Amino acid sequence: MGTIISGGTVVTAGDVGLADVLLEGEVVSALAKDIPRAGHELVNAKGCLVMPGGIDPHTHLDMPFGGTITADDFKTGTTAAAIGGTTTIIDFALHQKDKSLREALDTWHKKARGKAVIDYAFHVSVADGRDEIIAEIPQIIETEGVSSFKVFMAYKNVLQVDDQTMFKVLKACARHGGLVQVHAENGDVIDVLVNEARAAGRKEPKHHALTRPPQAEAEATWRAIRLAEMAQAPLYVVHVTCAMAADAVSEARKWGLPVYGETCEQYLVCDSSDYERPGFEGANYVMSPPLRGKADQSALLCKLKNMDLHTVASDHCSFNHAKQKELGRDDFSKIPNGAPTIEDRMAILFHYGVNAGVIGLSSFVALTSTNAAKLFGLYPRKGTIAVGSDADILIWDPGAARTICAADHHMNVDNNIFEGMQVTGKPRSVFLRGSKIVENGRFTGSAGSGVFQKSAKFFPIQL
């Protein structure tokens, strides 16, 4: 027998309205007024929003970085995600220069299998432009169920590719149904600025931001857009942090180009003054691109409102302050980049977007779930509450308040950059393919119940 979610306000990217939802097997089988009990389990959602489970299209779990490894693996990371309302993540399989893309995927499948408690898909990064790598792209799309390929324009001598590689990847994706993702910062400039700062004895976390100015991001964003235009390829810009870069995305769309932008919740509510927190606490906020100014926060929110940016991801990449962030105590450039954001993504956007009156409910669903599903080939299986869709359901209590706090969060890490923020709105329960996995803030599912999701080819659905 199934489950009836009854009496709630169902919210999708298009609609907001009262309806009962019937879950049967792993899917949604009906939306109706007053579905008869008929042996189904009844979940009372009165006063709650019933939304598709969140899709977080940008996570880094169990990832090596600069000699250490992220604090969260697929078990702890996805558990925290689930508790926050997310039922699918898309993690990055990192390609290594001398290896194949397939090997990267193999590695990541191993990391996830048996651990993930929610569903997952993969993007794969491309570290070099050898002919065999470019040739591998169509195979990956056709056979591996992975259709998004990321290139880094930053991290000189580590992950950074040159424009030629980026252009080749764009052309291959344009031809074969892939979507290129780009980390847009000019790594060459940053490398010079970082070395100068170090040579001048500037050690504190704030120099992380000062050596990665917004112009470096704006430049790279424009460059990626122009290369995509010349390659006739769609483009997805990850973690847009500032007005300058977001304007580039909007402008490209104005020209009619299929360019999409993502931001992360931390860029909406944290800012560069956080780097100057006392002690070494600023290190917790070190991520790339860095946090920006207050004006950028409101610019990003306005872009989300107008759907000029399309997704809110976490870019979750957690490191403990102790022993990990501390690696950079004497050199800001050695601080591992990233922050634990997977759990609070939806709460932050709900509180600072919806409650603030800027983001509508349907937009909230589009930004946290539907758009990612559409862009990354998971729709309509994921990303909506519709007949036949996976029964990934988030029952959200819009009036429940809480204070974010590392002491009681579920991520496996000793810090939380949203520490102390009071947010209203949190999951009451979460269903993954019809099974309840979260109840009142407790995880009730089991490790390994997450299933790998194949991504279909990119198709420029109008968002």
Added chain:
Amino acid sequence: MGTIISGGTVVTAGDVGLADVLLEGEVVSALAKDIPRAGHELVNAKGCLVMPGGIDPHTHLDMPFGGTITADDFKTGTTAAAIGGTTTIIDFALHQKDKSLREALDTWHKKARGKAVIDYAFHVSVADGRDEIIAEIPQIIETEGVSSFKVFMAYKNVLQVDDQTMFKVLKACARHGGLVQVHAENGDVIDVLVNEARAAGRKEPKHHALTRPPQAEAEATWRAIRLAEMAQAPLYVVHVTCAMAADAVSEARKWGLPVYGETCEQYLVCDSSDYERPGFEGANYVMSPPLRGKADQSALLCKLKNMDLHTVASDHCSFNHAKQKELGRDDFSKIPNGAPTIEDRMAILFHYGVNAGVIGLSSFVALTSTNAAKLFGLYPRKGTIAVGSDADILIWDPGAARTICAADHHMNVDNNIFEGMQVTGKPRSVFLRGSKIVENGRFTGSAGSGVFQKSAKFFPIQL
């Protein structure tokens, strides 16, 4: 018993997917997989799109203009609309300078009652800014179920208001939940240009376009936006025809302003060269603003794609060529302004937008129905297929082709500006609040079955 629409692809502004739809009474009661027959009438929609009935937010039926009266009244006009897939129109009640707004509404209610075959709502125009008129605005919103107020920046000495009146209307609407609509063309400039052309003996229809340049529209659009900004009011720009004006709307949205834009299907497919058709045929294309160039057509389509314009209306305002358009045979300025477009609105956008690969299915529904419902206070009763919504359903056969032709159209007029266009996609059947009113191109409903729909106050739902 109800009706099951079975096997079709249900399309809403947010979703596209297979589902059965159950209509009970006047509303949608369920969406589900394989709804059991159980005594309901079964409509096979296999291979068809099942969409919310169209909402045409800009029509002029039974309207006096320059000494004549439009060819279509509420009976013939709404019948043609229904056959084209539209189940609700919003018509303009024209205020007269020395009268009250209420009187305008009374007049229009009389025109519609007993005649309209589909549902209808009203906008009311505001012809002057007397204190009592401004004071009437909140009453109209509260008691009449009309929440949108139109001002004309053109038609000098006839409908045109000055900036002070416009600004007062904007302020009143901002305070009381109204939405101001603006016909944005600079009537002062046009008046001078028209008089010059007439004085110079320029008579032909093309001078209609030459005396109403796109700059006159762009100017007025910017002006209206800036006034709305200063009044802190939302704004809806009707019939945007050119890139210059559409860019103004986009730019205002970029600043975060609640500014919305409408275009009409004729601006996507007809152009100013139509004024030079042989004989006096160009007169049929005389409307205000006039048709523009080819580049504007693609600019508008790109704006629709990016949801930088929000609705596609018909601005239906039909005049017979014989005896009506001919009034201007010796003077282009005497040609009645307007064209018969209510019937083919959805077909034109489907063919030239969706089939052309520019507009997605969900965007099609948003542009032809959902957005208008949301902006004009009819949502969620109208504008979607959701549990509890009015069962206004359009079953669309995406593969059915036809040639548009005045000889067999259903509007009460002797010309069709889309004459000869071959379009693919047409209604198979149309339901109004659960009752079938169109079947295979034949109207099966009855006059007077349309019901006036009260509009709720404007609320800036994110579109």
Added chain:
Amino acid sequence: MGTIISGGTVVTAGDVGLADVLLEGEVVSALAKDIPRAGHELVNAKGCLVMPGGIDPHTHLDMPFGGTITADDFKTGTTAAAIGGTTTIIDFALHQKDKSLREALDTWHKKARGKAVIDYAFHVSVADGRDEIIAEIPQIIETEGVSSFKVFMAYKNVLQVDDQTMFKVLKACARHGGLVQVHAENGDVIDVLVNEARAAGRKEPKHHALTRPPQAEAEATWRAIRLAEMAQAPLYVVHVTCAMAADAVSEARKWGLPVYGETCEQYLVCDSSDYERPGFEGANYVMSPPLRGKADQSALLCKLKNMDLHTVASDHCSFNHAKQKELGRDDFSKIPNGAPTIEDRMAILFHYGVNAGVIGLSSFVALTSTNAAKLFGLYPRKGTIAVGSDADILIWDPGAARTICAADHHMNVDNNIFEGMQVTGKPRSVFLRGSKIVENGRFTGSAGSGVFQKSAKFFPIQL
């Protein structure tokens, strides 16, 4: 015999270099290295800049306004101008609705004749668009030596014209070699806002600024530009005060339109916080458009640097605080609009522009003299130091410092909005057509020595 100005650095709009300048009769007869004494008077300009006398293209002397009259007439006003380094002003002859343009000029000629101590030309305003007024425009241009016509978009029910009048004036000027000047603020909006503020009991000077928002200026500037574009007319926007409006001018120029912009020195150094000065001192800063924010100041300076604005005028319009500004003690809308700025125009731009490293010397000359001469038909007689030009010469000591102070200024008014500013750079001596009229801050000329200067037709010389 003539005068040799020897050893100075001659600065023109194109060049900066050491040279002697020989003045013979009323004109410059030679520039050379070491001109032999040969009986000429020798003026040592070592260490000084030798520049063309300033041209102030926007003054209001002996002008009635709101029941009072400006504190300075042509004698006191031009004397102060001369001491500040200005040798030509262009004053506005104000047209009255029921009279002819010619009568306005007659009136102004009477005001100036026998009083002006420096040369002067006239713009004429146009208060209404009667056919006879439009017909008078070519006559004025051909026979009166006046080629610039100003329309006001503000001052509802007083000076404001409607768009039709503005458009007709633009068309007449386009055809006959006139240049239209526009005071660009939306008077309709301002009128509503002022009345609201008064009704709400808001009396203080700051409400002058709050009821004239920058959007009202930006709107009107765009409108004027679009009308000029449709009329194929050149346009000169007076007193641009904010980035929004200045951007409109730049954008129009980017399209290739002959649109020019003026700002005033007060908009570069005073700001809206001045309205909140203690007591009623804020009233001294009441002018239209009002002072803006700090960000606008730097935007304007950047526009001047890039020659996106073309002239720095004073808009001198002086009223005594006592008895005049005080008329508005209980009602900000009764404060006479304007400030005494004719004397310090060049010093302010020199100090805050040139000394600040933003404006180059040649740009300084272009902005304070040459461009006005070129735009208003006085070049090459005025506006440069070249063979054959009028010997209007300003010897400027770039190192001389002074503090601006109403107590010792030469304007006939009891306040100075630049009071207390310390500026470096002031005239050492000033020559008008070869005669020295200022020496070390003392006026040495005589009333009535100023001569009316006929303006040639506008010709779009590239500035």
Added chain:
Amino acid sequence: MGTIISGGTVVTAGDVGLADVLLEGEVVSALAKDIPRAGHELVNAKGCLVMPGGIDPHTHLDMPFGGTITADDFKTGTTAAAIGGTTTIIDFALHQKDKSLREALDTWHKKARGKAVIDYAFHVSVADGRDEIIAEIPQIIETEGVSSFKVFMAYKNVLQVDDQTMFKVLKACARHGGLVQVHAENGDVIDVLVNEARAAGRKEPKHHALTRPPQAEAEATWRAIRLAEMAQAPLYVVHVTCAMAADAVSEARKWGLPVYGETCEQYLVCDSSDYERPGFEGANYVMSPPLRGKADQSALLCKLKNMDLHTVASDHCSFNHAKQKELGRDDFSKIPNGAPTIEDRMAILFHYGVNAGVIGLSSFVALTSTNAAKLFGLYPRKGTIAVGSDADILIWDPGAARTICAADHHMNVDNNIFEGMQVTGKPRSVFLRGSKIVENGRFTGSAGSGVFQKSAKFFPIQL
């Protein structure tokens, strides 16, 4: 004794007016009305424009390229330049990766010395970013009289530098008074496109343009601007060819950045259809960036008019059709890049700019001479007619017509891309530092009379 140029209209960047000019020794010693004969040679310039000799800031003489060498050396190239009205060139000393900048200059000094018939200065290119090269930059500025440094963003594996090198050069120049010049095209993208075209068997000259799209130039221009902004360095973009790239320059200036743009006369009058000329004639038009469309031509002209681009250079780089251009008969990518344009630069701009009514006379002088002098540290010695300036004088007959023709041009090359164009306006005589070197189209000077001109440090004079 000196020379009097009598009765002509003297044109400088700031002024236009009748005056006699006295040349004594190598400099201008006076401008005056009717200079007495007094033993001076008298040159009658009645009816002519007397302008500063042209400065061509972008030439490539005696330059190796792709295994061949340009057709013109310093003797033939400067002779043709002189006949065209140019009295100073700035040539590029090309740095080789393993050598010092100093060696590049030494090589170029050898090429010029004893051959150049007009004055010359040098820019030096920077081929790599080794520490010792960056360290050499201040030395070159201080001791070599060279203050402009060029980097190539195109020519992958040949001249192209990476962003890190460019950024380091920008920082060094910002600190030491240098001006960075950039060839802005994305060489990575072009390399891929060229290889694809070759692999696909596309051989014809038109593929040169198709593999170097305007987006590649726009991208690189934006990138260079952003890098300059981050380095707080001035920037000079050479050979801007299209609206997209020119808009980048304008936009940067709007932000207040010291960014300057150059275009070349060929981009104003030739276009990409020239690549499709019959036979292999299209090869003569192969240059980088390539010729663009008609719309770009008018955009560039409008930018010049508004001084949003600052110089018109030739980018002279001549190759014979026979044996040189023919190297690419079977492979467009082997066609030597460049065209012979040094001789007709001023005539083309005069005819298509000034005679067309777009460019004013003062702007013509600024664009062809003064601005280059100011930007490259030669002003006021060069670039104007002022007391004390070098007597480099061009007497220009604005009414003399001629047809451009390779058969009688003076460049040492068998083709002319302006062949057959009829232009009005040509030099009557040319003076270099007081000596006549051209008379009625004949060169009357002597090889080796050109002198190397030291460039002062860059100073952001407002242009």
